[in-house]
């Protein structure tokens with residue numbers, strides 16, 4: 226079994242790599258997160274952006290599970306499934322929704338958006354999808370789970386009214402928008418009718434696939450430094466995006482994992498607030514000018530910076546990465562010089578590990594080692610040996626600096642622009 230997850234701040238190209246790897250898989254299980262994620266897959270001239278549905282759905286023989294560690298906005302999922310159906314992608318019988326997954330309800334979105342407004346300049350820059358409040362309700366044991374969509378409608382309505390009522394009682398004092406209970410019930414009943422055939426016991430399904438010797442990929446969402454424990458707290462999401470979260474999210478034990486593929490960009494991006502030591506406006510300007518690095522979920526321009534080896538080395542440790550999939554190498558094609566951060570300077574000291582505190586992290590200055598650029602297109606490369614020598618030197622140096630082997634290299638969004646190292 227293989228975990229595929231992000232080693233930076235999300236948007237590393239997980240969707241693309243998963244889609245390529247799913248050619249040799251039977252199941253793809255989405256472990257955590259919600260529709261804050263946006264996983265892009267380009268097939269020929271067709272472009273798909275998946276939010277909750279695992280990227281394996283675009284391979285007709287692959288079965289998919291949204292596992293119990295995920296949080297599901299029912300109306301959002303219905304819309305996503307309908308969008309796939311319109312594009313002739315079959316989901317019935319192939320896509321399963323774990324009854325264990327928690328629901329994201331309209332009042333969670335109101336809390337997310339209201340809280341961000343209140344934070345003002347210190348805002349996290351969330352996607353506004355209600356993810357944090359839904360995980361918060363899960364942790365405080367008042368959440369509703371997907372399985373409850375199968376309850377008799379009077380009982381489901383009662384539970385929804387209870388939650389919305391509790392929200393509305395404090396909404397004004399908290400600066401949150403009030404939510405109509407009647408409208409919530411109506412919306413959820415409609416979604417429940419649609420989603421019931423997809424419901425399953427996620428853990429039993431996953432273990433049946435394991436017992437049958439199926440080839441299974443676990444799809445991570447977000448990235449290591451958005452992990453609520455290991456990220457740049459509080460500028461993080463509210464789930465566990467690291468390898469441990471892939472196991473708790475799916476109910477598959479760590480002993481069943483043979484391979485951990487860490488997906489990362491050949492440079493660094495992040496959306497939203499928080500420390501970013503190697504951020505560089507000129508690189509952002511260049512990449513945005515090429516029409517790239519705009520968020521797939523919110524359309525926001527992503528912040529861009531140089532490759533940060535301090536960050537990725539920690540991600541390799543945290544996840545037990547057995548191989549890396551490096552994407553967007555082609556983004557660096559035009560550059561004469563390419564800096565790579567090999568240490569942080571903080572209060573006169575050089576650090577080789579990121580600091581614990583986000584404000585210390587924000588004060589760190591990068592120590593760069595500068596590589597020579599290759600100044601030629603890599604997008605036509607189909608084998609390692611097709612890459613310019615300087616690009617091979619750059620990638621090999623990254624691998625050495627972070628302590629993980631190169632596995633897959635990606636030089637474009639297309640399936641065919643992908644090859645193995647060596």
Ligand code: GDP
Pocket residue numbers: 231235236237238239240241262263264265266267520521551552553554555556635636637638
């Ligand atoms: P994810 O959230 O990790 O799945 O990543 P996103 O889909 O949000 O963002 C990655 C973006 O990079 C998408 O637009 C992909 O189509 C694109 N992409 C992935 N790999 C490559 C690559 O090697 N080169 C180029 N040019 N684009 C890529």
Ligand code: IMO
Pocket residue numbers: 231234235236237261262263264349350351352353354355356357445446447448451460461462463495496497498
């Ligand atoms: P994928 O799976 C990049 C970021 C948000 C914000 C922080 C918290 O496509 O890589 P949230 O809405 O989760 O409470 O926002 O996390 N964020 C992502 N950034 N890619 C993602 O997903 C993200 N999901 C959340 O921008 O900074």
Ligand code: MG
Pocket residue numbers: 235236237262263264265521
């Ligand atoms: Mg994304």
